[in-house]
Amino acid sequence: MSKKSEKDNGKIHFTIDGQEVEAEEGWTVLDTARHYRIPIPTLCHHEAVKPSGACRLCVVEAKQGDWSKVVISCMYPPWEGVEIQTRSERVMNVRRWILEMLLAECPAAEEIRALAAEHGVLDTRFKVEDPEEQCLLCGLCVRVCEEVVGVRAISFGSRGVHKHIATPYMVPNQACIACGSCVTVCPTGAMEARLERVRGDIAERTGHGFAH
Amino acid sequence: MARISTAEEWGHRLESVDALESYREQLLAERDPDRPTIIVCHGTGCRANGSPKVAEAFRAAIEAENLDAAVVPQIKTTGCHGFCSRGPLVIMEPSGIFYEKVKPDDAEEIVKTTLVEGKPVERLLYENPNTGEHVTHHEEIPFYKHQERIVMRHIGTIDPRDIRDSLASGAYKGLAKALSTMKPEQVVEEVTQSGLRGRGGAGFPTGRKWTTAIKAAERKQEPLYVVVNGDEGDPGAFMDRTLMEGDPHALLEGLILGAYAMGAHEGFIYVRAEYPLAIEHLNIAMDQARELGLLGEDILGSGFSFDVQINRGAGAFVCGESTALFTSIEGRAGEPRPKYVRSAEEGLWGKPTVLNNVETWCNVPLIIENGAEWYAGLGVPHSTGTKVFSLVGKVNNVGLVEVPMGMPLNDLIEKIGGGVPGQDHFKAVQTGGPSGGCLPWELRETPVDFDSLTRAGSMMGSGGMIVMDDRDCVVDVARYFLRFLEDESCGKCLPCRLGLQSMLQFLDAFSSGKGSVEDIEALKSLARAVQDGSLCALGGSAPNPVLTTIRYFAEEYEAHIRDGKCPAGVCKDLITYRIDPDVCTGCGACARSCPQQCITGEKKEPHTIDETQCIRCGMCMESCKFGAVVVE
Numbered sequence: 001m002s003k004k005s006e007k008d009n010g011k012i013h014f015t016i017d018g019q020e021v022e023a024e025e026g027w028t029v030l031d032t033a034r035h036y037r038i039p040i041p042t043l044c045h046h047e048a049v050k051p052s053g054a055c056r057l058c059v060v061e062a063k064q065g066d067w068s069k070v071v072i073s074c075m076y077p078p079w080e081g082v083e084i085q086t087r088s089e090r091v092m093n094v095r096r097w098i099l100e101m102l103l104a105e106c107p108a109a110e111e112i113r114a115l116a117a118e119h120g121v122l123d124t125r126f127k128v129e130d131p132e133e134q135c136l137l138c139g140l141c142v143r144v145c146e147e148v149v150g151v152r153a154i155s156f157g158s159r160g161v162h163k164h165i166a167t168p169y170m171v172p173n174q175a176c177i178a179c180g181s182c183v184t185v186c187p188t189g190a191m192e193a194r195l196e197r198v199r200g201d202i203a204e205r206t207g208h209g210f211a212h
Numbered sequence: 213m214a215r216i217s218t219a220e221e222w223g224h225r226l227e228s229v230d231a232l233e234s235y236r237e238q239l240l241a242e243r244d245p246d247r248p249t250i251i252v253c254h255g256t257g258c259r260a261n262g263s264p265k266v267a268e269a270f271r272a273a274i275e276a277e278n279l280d281a282a283v284v285p286q287i288k289t290t291g292c293h294g295f296c297s298r299g300p301l302v303i304m305e306p307s308g309i310f311y312e313k314v315k316p317d318d319a320e321e322i323v324k325t326t327l328v329e330g331k332p333v334e335r336l337l338y339e340n341p342n343t344g345e346h347v348t349h350h351e352e353i354p355f356y357k358h359q360e361r362i363v364m365r366h367i368g369t370i371d372p373r374d375i376r377d378s379l380a381s382g383a384y385k386g387l388a389k390a391l392s393t394m395k396p397e398q399v400v401e402e403v404t405q406s407g408l409r410g411r412g413g414a415g416f417p418t419g420r421k422w423t424t425a426i427k428a429a430e431r432k433q434e435p436l437y438v439v440v441n442g443d444e445g446d447p448g449a450f451m452d453r454t455l456m457e458g459d460p461h462a463l464l465e466g467l468i469l470g471a472y473a474m475g476a477h478e479g480f481i482y483v484r485a486e487y488p489l490a491i492e493h494l495n496i497a498m499d500q501a502r503e504l505g506l507l508g509e510d511i512l513g514s515g516f517s518f519d520v521q522i523n524r525g526a527g528a529f530v531c532g533e534s535t536a537l538f539t540s541i542e543g544r545a546g547e548p549r550p551k552y553v554r555s556a557e558e559g560l561w562g563k564p565t566v567l568n569n570v571e572t573w574c575n576v577p578l579i580i581e582n583g584a585e586w587y588a589g590l591g592v593p594h595s596t597g598t599k600v601f602s603l604v605g606k607v608n609n610v611g612l613v614e615v616p617m618g619m620p621l622n623d624l625i626e627k628i629g630g631g632v633p634g635q636d637h638f639k640a641v642q643t644g645g646p647s648g649g650c651l652p653w654e655l656r657e658t659p660v661d662f663d664s665l666t667r668a669g670s671m672m673g674s675g676g677m678i679v680m681d682d683r684d685c686v687v688d689v690a691r692y693f694l695r696f697l698e699d700e701s702c703g704k705c706l707p708c709r710l711g712l713q714s715m716l717q718f719l720d721a722f723s724s725g726k727g728s729v730e731d732i733e734a735l736k737s738l739a740r741a742v743q744d745g746s747l748c749a750l751g752g753s754a755p756n757p758v759l760t761t762i763r764y765f766a767e768e769y770e771a772h773i774r775d776g777k778c779p780a781g782v783c784k785d786l787i788t789y790r791i792d793p794d795v796c797t798g799c800g801a802c803a804r805s806c807p808q809q810c811i812t813g814e815k816k817e818p819h820t821i822d823e824t825q826c827i828r829c830g831m832c833m834e835s836c837k838f839g840a841v842v843v844e
Contacts, residue, residue, distance in 0.1 A: 052549075052704075053549065053550045053705065053747055054704050054705050054706065054747075055705075055706055056705050056706055056707050056745045056746070056747070057706075059744070059745055070744035070745065071552070072550060075550050075552060076552055077552055077553075090740075090744055093737060093740060093741050093744070094707065094741045094744050094745035096741075097707070097711070097714075097737070097738050097741035097742075097745075098706050098707060098710070098741070098745065101706070101710040101711065101714050102706070102710070104710075104714075105710055125734075126714050126717055127717060136706070137703070137706075137709070139704075156545070156703075158703075159528075159545075159701075159702050159703050160698065160699060160700065160701040160702060160703040160709060161698060161701070161703065161709060161713050162703075163702075163703035163709065
């Protein structure tokens, strides 16, 4: 059980699905779960960039006594004695609805279809706008380009339901160094499909802003 | 004591609390309380109705009348009086005679009759719709009589563009008291003891938030910022706008007090750009306060320095959310981030930040001036003080009202609001703005306080209150609010961006008679996923209107789905307009108003509507004086 006062070297003791675990200082619930090989699905999480909390697939339920809250494991800092449930009814309800909605949002993404099937979601009741779409707007490409590559060649355009991955003025961006990091981190094939729109035709590129 | 300046030529720095008080006395001494004053409301509502022209007409009328120099009346333009549906409003002081819907042409008569002869102009007085009697003085009007105007006490009596008027009414008394007799921690303690809770929506105890931030700043050895949330975005809400426009010094004083209590030296007022008058008045107030030494370096010679700047928001609803507001001030796209570390500890630029709503800050000077005990005696135990509501929708008296916390919902709507036009009682009230909940008539005795509203599935929110009658369809209302929120979602997290869109697909189907009763259960399940899964409070509270309307009006949802009927006659796919031949007089008014020109009939003979052409706009129903147009 939880050991409230026995903190050693900043280590935090709590449980995940009833299993006693120990987190190093600074670890999130997801870091701890991964350390103990407890599976939690994620889409917008990547070790290379800071977590953003966009996809919400990694939700877990944090409990203590009568108190309970659905939180995202990729950012939630565990605390001494908290009981984390990774597959509670509330958690699975959030995940299943997100996946069903993603089947309508990016029906061409095989990875999403597989993940949905794992959760028993095989079909969607919602309207499919574009059967070819693979992008779920997790933002990994935007974040890796800014945080790791440091050029900010891609960003989000518009907001809400109109949000999309875009370059400034919707034209290929000369700032792109064609490193392919965005393609690498993309959880689906979406970035590959729109790479040309970011990078443009490399043969046409002349010097400025372009690393040879 | 050295003479500072006369009331008319001001602009010297006040070097001490005593200097402020003697300046205040001087201002009061130079004022003649019996001087005739014509107060012309210059709130946004009355301005839109032409009040600047009314004030101009008064000036001309007074000049034409050539009144004795000894009784030269002054014309004062003030902030909003709250009774917006009756504007432009004019109040005659010192008599207190209240005129409504005043037009420029009325100015001459008012000057002649009231100013010269001392008699009221009967036709411009408020008429009590229940008794038919004229009411002469504003305090006798039911709309005002049942209010307890504390935060708004100066609004409508002072000229918000003149700090001398505010000072004469007691502005900065709380600040003077704190700087001369209280340590910063005593100010925090006073606010904590008062029980003040955040007026922006969630109702978080203000004193506790301040304490958290102070501790974080000490621990991290970092500066602390104080921020005003003036990003009022709820449709139909204008509490904060009115406070900023009508009494900007109350906000500044509250903010300076908070800064003094928490040791902050920099503050930000985040106001949406759609509130130009609020921004203008705040800028004037800040300039005048700086000039007198009430803001800036070494305030009132106390050694305490604090200054503030205005940040204009571009009008995104989500920027009312604390972390999105901070990213917006920082110059990035206004998107929220998870708050597992409170913004009191990590807020603006990652520094400890106290963000309070406009109304919350405006309460602070009152608490300091009158004491926590006095304040805690107002309202109910866990929701102390008063709350300002914007009362709109199907209610006779539309406007801004301030009442003690805990007043039953029905009192607010019946006594102050004057009830629902043409109906015995309301059908539902949406409290807390678009992401609040829809409460039915059966819950009319619900006390309006933080905890009671939350228990009923709604929330206090920032204080929007939209009254609905039998002609409002709850499915349509839920759709309306959800569409607003879908439009305002920043799109960062999936449950909000996709969830609101998907919930709308359910409601769209219901409003055209499609879907099944099982779909109602599916919608509830999705709504809970959106509540649980969303990143910020926008998505987290967005399902409230849907869930409360399903909870309290299940039969109305079922009527749409099972019977293909919209009982309120709103959902266009489910209604038809028909003219009752027994009632129709054949006057032709409907035919003239029909944009489709699909109503035909001979003069003085019953008319008919061609259903195949009808777009169900309802213009015919509006235009018919005999009630012959019915909706089925």
